[in-house]
Amino acid sequence: MTASYTERVDSRPLSWVEEKLFMGQTFSQYARSLVTPFNAVAAVIVLVGLAVAVMRFTQGLAATTNLSDTYPWGLWIGFDVMTGVALAAGGYTLATTVYIFKLDEYRPIVRPAVLTGLLGYFFVVIGLCFDLGRPWRLPFPIIGYFGVTSVMFLVGWHVFLYLTCQFVEFSPAVFEWLGWKRFRAWAVRIALGATIFGVMLSTLHQSALGALFLLAPTKLHPLWYSPLIPINFFISSIFAGISMVIVESTLSHKVFTNQVGGPEHKEKLDKLTVGLAKAASTVMFTYFGIRLIGVMHSDAYGLLGTPLGLWFLLEVVGFVLIPSFVFVYAARRRMMRLIRITAAVTVLGVILNRVDVSMIAFNWQEPVRYFPAWSEFAVTLTIIMLFLLLFRWIVNRMPVLYDHPDFEAE
Amino acid sequence: MADMAGCDCNCTPGPPTLSRRGFFRAAAALGGAVALGSVAGTKNALAVEDFDGRPDRFGMLTDMTKCVGCRMCEQACAKANNLPTPPSDPAVMDTPRRPSAQAFTVVNKYTNPADGKPVFRKVQCMHCDEPACASACLVGALKKSPEGPVVYNEDICIGCRYCMIACPFGTLSYDYTSALTPAVRKCIMCYSKIKQEGGMPACASACPPKATIFGKRSELLKAAQQRIMQEPGKYVDQIFGQSEAGGTGWLYLSAVPFDKTGFKTDVGKTPYPEYTKNFLLAVPMVLMMWPAALTGINAIIRRRDKGSEATGKTEPHEEGRR
Numbered sequence: 001m002t003a004s005y006t007e008r009v010d011s012r013p014l015s016w017v018e019e020k021l022f023m024g025q026t027f028s029q030y031a032r033s034l035v036t037p038f039n040a041v042a043a044v045i046v047l048v049g050l051a052v053a054v055m056r057f058t059q060g061l062a063a064t065t066n067l068s069d070t071y072p073w074g075l076w077i078g079f080d081v082m083t084g085v086a087l088a089a090g091g092y093t094l095a096t097t098v099y100i101f102k103l104d105e106y107r108p109i110v111r112p113a114v115l116t117g118l119l120g121y122f123f124v125v126i127g128l129c130f131d132l133g134r135p136w137r138l139p140f141p142i143i144g145y146f147g148v149t150s151v152m153f154l155v156g157w158h159v160f161l162y163l164t165c166q167f168v169e170f171s172p173a174v175f176e177w178l179g180w181k182r183f184r185a186w187a188v189r190i191a192l193g194a195t196i197f198g199v200m201l202s203t204l205h206q207s208a209l210g211a212l213f214l215l216a217p218t219k220l221h222p223l224w225y226s227p228l229i230p231i232n233f234f235i236s237s238i239f240a241g242i243s244m245v246i247v248e249s250t251l252s253h254k255v256f257t258n259q260v261g262g263p264e265h266k267e268k269l270d271k272l273t274v275g276l277a278k279a280a281s282t283v284m285f286t287y288f289g290i291r292l293i294g295v296m297h298s299d300a301y302g303l304l305g306t307p308l309g310l311w312f313l314l315e316v317v318g319f320v321l322i323p324s325f326v327f328v329y330a331a332r333r334r335m336m337r338l339i340r341i342t343a344a345v346t347v348l349g350v351i352l353n354r355v356d357v358s359m360i361a362f363n364w365q366e367p368v369r370y371f372p373a374w375s376e377f378a379v380t381l382t383i384i385m386l387f388l389l390l391f392r393w394i395v396n397r398m399p400v401l402y403d404h405p406d407f408e409a410e
Numbered sequence: 411m412a413d414m415a416g417c418d419c420n421c422t423p424g425p426p427t428l429s430r431r432g433f434f435r436a437a438a439a440l441g442g443a444v445a446l447g448s449v450a451g452t453k454n455a456l457a458v459e460d461f462d463g464r465p466d467r468f469g470m471l472t473d474m475t476k477c478v479g480c481r482m483c484e485q486a487c488a489k490a491n492n493l494p495t496p497p498s499d500p501a502v503m504d505t506p507r508r509p510s511a512q513a514f515t516v517v518n519k520y521t522n523p524a525d526g527k528p529v530f531r532k533v534q535c536m537h538c539d540e541p542a543c544a545s546a547c548l549v550g551a552l553k554k555s556p557e558g559p560v561v562y563n564e565d566i567c568i569g570c571r572y573c574m575i576a577c578p579f580g581t582l583s584y585d586y587t588s589a590l591t592p593a594v595r596k597c598i599m600c601y602s603k604i605k606q607e608g609g610m611p612a613c614a615s616a617c618p619p620k621a622t623i624f625g626k627r628s629e630l631l632k633a634a635q636q637r638i639m640q641e642p643g644k645y646v647d648q649i650f651g652q653s654e655a656g657g658t659g660w661l662y663l664s665a666v667p668f669d670k671t672g673f674k675t676d677v678g679k680t681p682y683p684e685y686t687k688n689f690l691l692a693v694p695m696v697l698m699m700w701p702a703a704l705t706g707i708n709a710i711i712r713r714r715d716k717g718s719e720a721t722g723k724t725e726p727h728e729e730g731r732r
Contacts, residue, residue: 062586069510069583072571100704102711133569133584133592137549145549145566151686152548152572154693200700204693211689215542215576218676230689 020177023396042385049382052375056130064375070363071370073131078358079380080127083351084120085159085209086233089241090248091117091166092202095195106272111173111400112252113245115391118166121159123387130379151211158205165198176407177398184407207234213357221361223303223312226294229357235287240350242280246273246343252401255392259401270336277331277339280346284324291316308364315356319349468558468604469627469659470614471634472532474671475644476621479503479517479530486616487515487534490600506672509534511585514597515613520671529664531671532613532622534597535560535581536651537659542682543573543582552594558627558659559599567594578655578677599659627659634663656681 014024022030056064067074090113097103098110129135141147141156169191175184210233213220226232249269253260260266295301303309323346330338359370395401481503484496494512496502503519510516515534522529537560544552544560551567554560569592574582583595600611604624614624623630631652638645650668651658655677662668669675 056589058589060587060589060592061584065586067584067586069508069574070580072574072584096704100708102708102715131570133567133571134590135568137566137568140566140568141548145551147548147550149545149683149686149690150548150572151689152546152570154690156548196701196704199704200697203700204696208689208693211686212572212575214685214689215546215682216578217678217685218578218674219575227688 020397042389045378045381045385046389048378049385052378052382053130055375056379061131061133064373064379066370066373066376068368068370070366070368071359073358073362074370075359075372075376075380076127076131078355079351080131080383081124082209082354082358084124084127085206086237086240086350086354087244087347088117088120088124089202089206089237090245091120091169091241092199093238093241094245095169096199099192099195100199106275108268108403109245109249109272111170112248112395113241114166114169115173115394115400116244116248117241118163118170119387119391119394121163121166123383125159125163126386127379127383151208151214154208155205155212158201158208162198162201162205165194165201168194169198172407173398173400176404179406181407202237203234206237207231209233210357213362216362219363220357221303221308221312221364222298222300223295223309224357224361226298228290228294228297231290232287232294232353235283235290236350236353239280239283239287239346242276242283243343243346243350246276246280246340247347249273250340250343252395256395256401259395261402270334273336273339274331274334277327277342280343281324281327281331284320284327284346288316288321288324291320308361311356311360315349315352319345319352323349464556464558465628466626467556467659468599468624469537469630469661470599470611470622470624471630471661471663472622473634473637474529474531474621474662474664474666476619477517477530477532478619478621479519479528480618481517482616482618483515483532483613483622484513484517486612487597488513490603490612503530507533509581509583509597511583511587511595514583514595518672520666522666523670524666529666529671531662531664531673533581533672534613534660535599536579536655537597537599538655538682539657539659540655540681540683542576542578542655545683545686546572546576548572555601557601557605559601559604560596560659561598561601562594562596564593569593576682578682579674627661630661634661637663653679655679656684 018024018026018030025033052064061067065074065076094106094110094113097106125138129138132138141153142160147153168187171187172184172191175181175187207230211230213225213229214227217225250273253266253269260269295304304313323342326338326342327346329335330342363370399407479500481496481500488494488496491514493514496513496516503517506518507513507516515532517530517532520529520531521527537554537558539554541552541554541560544550544554546552547567548570549566549568551563552560552573553563569584571584571594573594574584581596585592585595600609603609603611610624614622617623625633631649634649634652638647638649644665646664646667648664648668650662650664650673651660656679662673664671
């Protein structure tokens with residue numbers, strides 16, 4: 001296989017495919033660069049996931065999940081959809097910061113946040129396709145079957161519209177990569193409108209995911225059920241988004257070192273991270289207060305001493321109140337490592353909340369509890385892996401972490 | 411999109427930064443789009459509230475004091491709906507079962523705490539007057555029919571199963587074993603039978619002691635009240651379904667308190683669509699007010715930035731946030 005090397009040495013001009021898709025390498029060079037331990041693990045996970053997909057669509061949900069008539073929603077909805085949407089909130093959070101609050105210094109981290117959001121929502125829909133009984137009917141609520149009294153109808157429309165918005169928001173990066181200047185100029189213009197629309201849509205469907213559970217007052221544990229649950233979901237999505245931006249930018253700076261600038265850039269990012277930590281802290285403290293009001297409203301103090309009550313305290317104190325204080329503490333002292341760890345803890349806390357509402361605190365009085373099947377975990381893991389692979393594929397090719405030299409900033 | 415047409419400025423496409431005009435224009439366009447959505451939203455929220463409660467709608471009455479646990483209703487139901495024949499062993503009644511994709515109605519056995527005798531309870535869809543499932547369905551596959559039964563249209567169901575999350579009685583089932591054509595399975599009160607003159611649901615026709623009877627809900631309710639009045643010592647003074655979850659099409663009479671025989675007595679009396687109504691009404695409000703609020707915030711920030719630039723401060727954003 002040295003032949004390909006000599007070809008390269010010939011200094012033949014790169015073909016379009018080699019330049020755009022193989023990152024300036026020949027096919028065999030590119031193929032060889034893909035053989036890494038990470039990719040090997042990824043390949044195994046994705047292959048298992050594909051096998052489960054085949055099982056799902058040949059033998060049904062019964063063969064691949066532990067779902068039942070009592071537990072119609074499991075890991076694929078509770079984690080892939082509920083948590084996926086919350087963790088994809090960085091896109092709208094930062095878009096608001098930069099375009100509406102005009103905090104321009106955050107502009108460099110908008111694009112990766114929007115990409116995280118776009119891919120997050122995309123894979124939410126992929127996850128949904130595993131879970132829906134007949135996923136090919138997914139467009140039905142859009143094309144003419146309107147269940148307008150349903151919160152789910154709202155969620156469906158908003159996810160569809162917001163996915164479109166995010167694609168438009170991100171499209172300038174795609175056109176810069178392709179070098180299509182006219183399209184790029186055009187896309188930049190509508191991207192701003194899409195961003196504003198996206199902020200409105202996000203407010204509503206983040207809260208709508210919580211509002212879904214308003215219909216289950218007897219099934220959701222009183223410490224989690226509250227008429228305020230839509231507000232809880234919305235507010236927690238804000239700090240979920242902010243924390244995800246911190247986590248994502250931290251990882252990006254470790255993984256894509258060749259794409260980010262030197263120490264000066266790192267210092268800039270640290271400054272933004274401190275700002276994000278302060279913002280997250282304020283929102284989290286507010287959120288803690290609202291959760292407390294929820295407990296008062298439900299008059300559910302008596303349940304705090306039960307096992308689920310302690311679990312509740314772990315969620316709202318251990319994963320919200322304490323991290324909110326740690327954020328402030330670390331931000332004041334510029335303890336970057338602590339801020340980043342706290343961001344990861346906060347993300348875990350939001351995951352915990354969504355999993356609690358949709359699975360652990362749901363059907364709390366039922367004697368038989370749901371636990372996901374191995375195949376459900378396999379699909380979830382596959383979706384996370386596909387997210388990472390696609391994120392890496394795009395970041396390696398398109399101007400996401402850096403400004404494209406041929407184009408002026410938006 | 412009337413707002414768009416109303417914009418008569420011959421505006422050239424804005425510069426790549428978000429100009430204030432651009433912002434207002436976008437907000438105005440959104441306002442138009444959203445206004446349409448909000449009209450639809452309001453109308454539909456009212457549609458939920460405006461359940462006309464047709465007085466001649468059908469219902470069912472199960473008098474548990476008459477039920478002998480013969481499970482003829484289970485068999486008749488299975489036959490009418492092409493379901494597997496129920497197991498003949500009466501022992502299946504000992505552990506509480508719920509309706510499933512293979513059995514739209516089941517009879518469970520309980521013990522009367524007063525005299526230790528068995529009590530039987532037939533379970534199936536309650537056919538709520540304002541069904542949680544129908545209000546939850548994003549494509550309108552579940553509907554309260556004018557005749558009374560809550561009916562299901564398999565041809566448009568996408569299988570999200572939110573109806574099953576919503577149903578407070580836990581009577582909806584899903585056919586998880588089907589790979590490509592799974593569907594929600596439930597009692598539809600033998601809808602096609604009762605639409606014909608003199609027709610009645612299979613379970614009611616099959617019931618030897620006439621424990622389960624079919625008729626107009628209003629008349630069944632009166633009959634139930636009469637039975638309680640005539641024999642007050644025999645019955646608990648409650649008709650389950652009269653106002654539970656806003657009222658159900660299926661009514662129950664019992665000699666044993668309902669919470670002793672597995673009834674969901676915690677469902678409350680509020681019609682379930684009420685629980686999401688406020689949220690659905692808030693949606694158009696948020697959509698209408700967000701553009702104004704966000705535009706306002708944006709305008710204030712711009713003005714402040716401009717002011718501080720004029721006074722020579724180079725980093726306007728640094729101020730006030732530290």
